[in-house]
Amino acid sequence: MQCGVVMEELAVEVLARREVMALVEVARMEPQAWPDVGDPGSVEEIREAFGRRCWVQYMPHPAGAIEVRETGWVG
Template sequence: MRYGVVEELAVEVMAQLPSDEARWEVMALVDVARMDPQAWPDVRDPGSVEEIREAFGRRCWIQYMPHAGAIEVRDIGWAG
């Protein structure tokens, strides 16, 4: 995937989204997060070494880890 690695859970969630519009909205959010991953809040647990961040769209959110020039999508949420 051009945006980076998508974990198995995120792939499963993408497949379960209700429409192409929903998938497009999530992918648009992934693109925004990839362009500036540090702009979103770091939500790692105290003591964790993984830099986990969350980005929020109008009806969706993603949890991801930034990597050099890409992001690793860990989870996707949909509220639409």
């Protein structure tokens, strides 16, 4: 039975990673579409994007790149 539990945890981790990576791609394609959550007066533009069960905090860079600062998973 323990093997089943480990496999279930691995499956959840794989699904979480896929959903986070999909959200990162959405944020990268249109980084300005998500709210800026940086502190007032900050020189960094920090944004957050939200999926159904995950979120990503990132900083947009020129040429379509984003720097992922943090990710989270609900569940």
